[in-house]
Amino acid sequence: MQNQQSNPARSAQTRPTAISSEIVQLAGAALIGAFVVYGVGFSHLMPVHNAAHDTRHSATFPCH
Template sequence: MTTLSLSTLTETRNLRQVLSAVSAMVLGGLLILTVGFAPLDTVHNTSHDTRHSANFPCH
């Protein structure tokens, strides 16, 4: 029978939180780069309008 201590459970939870945060940052960065440098004007303009509608300054 395996016994997990409280510190082991806390470390596992913290590791999952860090991995989730890093994954979200990488995915967000890839999305921004993909849309920002998209050759299709429609994709770029759609993201541009979305930033303005969210009151997020972009230029």
């Protein structure tokens, strides 16, 4: 029968990787959100602009 013990050195090595992964994910989400709000919202293509405009109104986001 094997005795399974946690290895604190191994846990310490994986934690910074998890934190950096979270930072990358948050930065990616922020960039996508900024693109949707500003890039699509100020688009010169009327169907794209109107879709973003209606979505902002449905989410009670002020746009004008």
